[in-house]
Structure formats: C-alpha cells, structure tokens
Amino acid sequence: MPPSNSDSEAPLTEVAVRQWGPWTVAGGPDPGFSDSERHTHHWLLTDPQLLTCFRGRFSDHGDVDYDEMVRCLDYVWDCPHDASANVTGYCCAVCGRTRAAAVPHLSVAASR
Numbered sequence: 001m002p003p004s005n006s007d008s009e010a011p012l013t014e015v016a017v018r019q020w021g022p023w024t025v026a027g028g029p030d031p032g033f034s035d036s037e038r039h040t041h042h043w044l045l046t047d048p049q050l051l052t053c054f055r056g057r058f059s060d061h062g063d064v065d066y067d068e069m070v071r072c073l074d075y076v077w078d079c080p081h082d083a084s085a086n087v088t089g090y091c092c093a094v095c096g097r098t099r100a101a102a103v104p105h106l107s108v109a110a111s112r
C-alpha cells in the first residue's frame with residue numbers, strides 16, 4: 001500500500017454506498033391498500049417527527065439515514081424490476097405493478 005498524500009482521500013469513498021432514488025407516488029393508488037394507509041404513509045414521509053418515531057420503534061438500530069429509515073418503517077418500497085422507490089400504498093411508478101405483484105414476499109411478511 002503506497003502512503004496516501006492526501007488527507008481528504010478518505011477510505012470511505014471506497015465503500016459502496018447504496019444510492020436510493022427519491023420516492024414517488026406517480027404510480028397511482030395500489031388497490032391492496034386503503035386510502036387512509038396511503039395518505040398516512042405519504043404524510044409520515046415528510047413528518048418532522050420521523051426520526052423520533054423511528055427511534056421509538058427501532059431503539060436498537062444504529063445510525064441510519066432518511067432513506068434507510070423510511071424503508072425500515074415500511075413507508076417506501078423498492079420495485080425489484082426497475083429499482084424505483086415508491087410510497088407504500090402506491091403502485092410502481094415505472095412498471096405499474098402493485099407492491100403485492102412486484103414483491104410478494106413483502107406482503108406476506110407485512111400480514112403477520
């Protein structure tokens with residue numbers, strides 16, 4: 001390993017940081033969810049108390065960023081077919097699948 005001659009060259013840049021796309025509601029309502037669920041998720045995504053809410057539910061969880069948080073809370077789902085991020089309760093904005101159609105295992109887990 002050659003010595004680094006720059007302090008700004010942090011090894012962190014080598015870590016694969018997953019880039020999340022911005023979430024969207026452009027896919028339209030998912031019939032698998034009620035209007036109230038849909039509106040709640042959408043509203044909670046911009047809730048200034050989101051972090052507090054997250055800490056309350058996942059107190060063991062370490063530092064998280066916003067994108068990881070909203071996925072842990074199940075407010076956003078990622079379509080595995082096109083990697084678009086959609087608000088839970090809305091269909092995929094790219095392919096139009098419902099969440100149940102795109103990620104069946106998620107729906108099973110959620111109905112426990």
Ligand SMILES: [Zn+2]
Pocket residue numbers: 079080081082083084092093094095096097102
């Ligand atoms: Zn999709």
